[in-house]
């Protein structure tokens with residue numbers, strides 16, 4: 280049995296078969312609903328149910344009970360229980376279509392213990408526009424892909440990546456370790472919807488774990504020297520002091536951002552650490568208490584994002600101003 284879905288903003292309609300999700304059906308019929316991880320982790324495909332209801336085979340992590348009560352659904356996991364009218368809720372910012380490039384490794388160096396800073400030159404990318412916060416896919420020889428967020432602002436020539444080495448990882452512990460300047464790498468970009476919504480005009484809370492800092496660095500660099508930049512708080516969660524691979528550089532960002540506060544948070548610090556300790560989302564909650572005025576950007580581990588979203592909403596955050604990018608693993612995904 281199939282159901283009809285209408286998108287409020289565009290008047291697009293499509294049918295959803297009983298064994299598929301709203302998102303799968305939309306994409307199959309050429310309706311471009313926003314999405315990213317397609318696993319229910321990131322929340323990018325959140326839609327508002329204007330009419331009708333849905334259920335889930337497994338409840339998606341990024342859909343809190345509060346969001347569900349407010350009538351939101353995650354299109355990538357939602358199965359309609361009848362005809363639906365949905366609202367995509369946020370206007371989609373225009374974005375370039377992803378293109379493939381043969382990138383050339385310009386520089387590769389270790390940042391801290393296990394993060395590689397990779398600079399890729401993109402010949403022929405003069406007109407390339409991406410939004411700070413977006414990511415690229417490295418296209419592997421076996422047809423699979425691996426996603427990494429741009430850690431730099433667009434310059435039409437090259438991109439910087441911060442890549443954490445995953446022990447035993449096919450790409451990060453394999454090909455990446457052998458890359459030298461001059462080597463070629465096939466990439467596709469830009470991808471993703473994680474980017475700064477300047478029209479929000481709210482204090483910004485940035486929360487990252489690990490290399491989740493990369494897209495946040497790109498976003499913050501794009502706000503530097505901007506007199507309209509709202510106050511920014513950055514909470515960066517890591518295990519130990521040695522993991523804070525960009526600590527000194529971040530300290531200097533205060534010179535170019537308005538009212539910038541940086542709080543590194545360690546979960547397993549050495550006894551001599553005098554800074555904050557614990558989980559990054561809990562420390563941010565202790566400090567800020569009420570998130571009702573903030574626009575919140577979160578990037579890094581899916582568990583942190585799911586837990587932080589719940590905690591921040593409990594403390595007043597408006598789900599409409601929470602943006603996130605979960606670093607899922609992709610070894611099982613088919614090529615785009």
Ligand SMILES: Cc1cc2nc3c(=O)[nH]c(=O)nc-3n(C[C@H](O)[C@H](O)[C@H](O)COP(=O)(O)OP(=O)(O)OC[C@H]3O[C@@H](n4cnc5c(N)ncnc54)[C@H](O)[C@@H]3O)c2cc1C
Pocket residue numbers: 414425426427428429440441442443444445446447448449450451452471490491493494604605606607608609610
């Ligand atoms: C949109 C997006 C943007 C991303 N941006 C970045 C980025 O900027 N920097 C970055 O370092 N990573 C980023 N990631 C995560 C990165 O894509 C994965 O870590 C990467 O695919 C690992 O590839 P691999 O071939 O080395 O590991 P695989 O061979 O795919 O995996 C090997 C094993 O390691 C485990 N594993 C893989 N990745 C992770 C992980 N991230 N955390 C914990 N365990 C893992 C899995 O259990 C897997 O079985 C991003 C992910 C997404 C979805």
